[in-house]
Amino acid sequence: MVENVYEGADRDRYLSERSLEISSNELMELNKELSKSSRLSNDANNAKSQFLANMSHELRSPLSAIIGFSELILEEHNNLEEDEVLLDIERIHSSARYLLVIINDILDLSKIEAGKTELTLDNFSLTDLLMDIKSMVQPMIDKNANHFILDHDNNLYNVLWDKLKVQQIIINLISNSAKFTKNGKIILEVKNYIEKNEKYILMKVVDTGIGMSTGEIENIFSPFIQTKSSSFVDQKGTGLGLSITKNYCEMMDGTVSCESVLDKGTTFTIKIPIIIDRRKPIKARRKNDQ
């Protein structure tokens, strides 16, 4: 062994140098780890600041209409016709309703981020749920003069799912399609599906809307990302819906994917196993990478 070569003071010196070298290496390693974790926490902080800034922006737009129209009525009611005032109150009302949608979305997303979302699993008839959804989405379908088609297998598997979350997922996707499609078709297709002996339900929301470019598709599941188009300036949405959808799908061991062709339309495909394994821990995937 090397140590044997050294005697007395030389040996002591060698040993202290060695231990100094080891401590120094350890320190360097520690330093590396520290700067890595500080970088990670900086990234998380930046994502959080960005999220807060976006949230502030999303809340300010409808608030601006609410405050503006109510001040207009308060200050100018003597100069306004009754019809005008009624129309303004409708605008205040719809902006306030929209504000509530944003707040609910933000709440859902923060629950997901905090890992506090729980699944309430139930056996229910998927066909009945689809009928309910059909009547719920009809007003938003009509808004842009679209045509809704529900196409489902007659003998859909029995499912053990979280009914409300599945409902929210499907409505999110349909409302997304309804926003970006005018005088077109929106199809909800629901089929039984078997892969590697596992039973799934495959759901597709297909629209004939404005579609997206490849670059746009990449970002759609990140919170607050919205694609904009001049002919659809009246579209409303926080950009949170798709992020919530993706998180809920993954919590139910499912997947969501998107295909789109610019000016042709978009198809969202969801695949969820018919029985969600209760024993598996629910992992809320942190999706903060924007």
Place this chain on the structure above:
Amino acid sequence: MTKILLVEDNEFNRIMLSRRLELKQYEIICAIDGLEAVEMTKAELPDLILMDLSLPVKDGLTATKEIKANELTQHIPVIALTAHAMDDDKNEALMAGCDEFETKPVQFKQLLKKMDSLIKK
């Protein structure tokens, strides 16, 4: 009558602000995106521009830079209106050539004052 170009993509906010300003005896013309804003500025030569910053097609900062780079239109004061309320957003707006900055929801009286003092200049 003093002519104001209001650039705003959000329908409700556009209607609200243009009505309130019309009641204050301003003549209002509207653009709904940055490209339209630049074109209308050249064609209409308004006395002042109220510019939303997050706009489709061409954003408000780019539109303002183009307006301020054009000899024909560079004298027209631009007030940035934005729901982005951070200091960085304000600095960015001023760097792009905006003369003033107002955060949404706008304080109407304050906005009128700012408009007034810029128009008088």
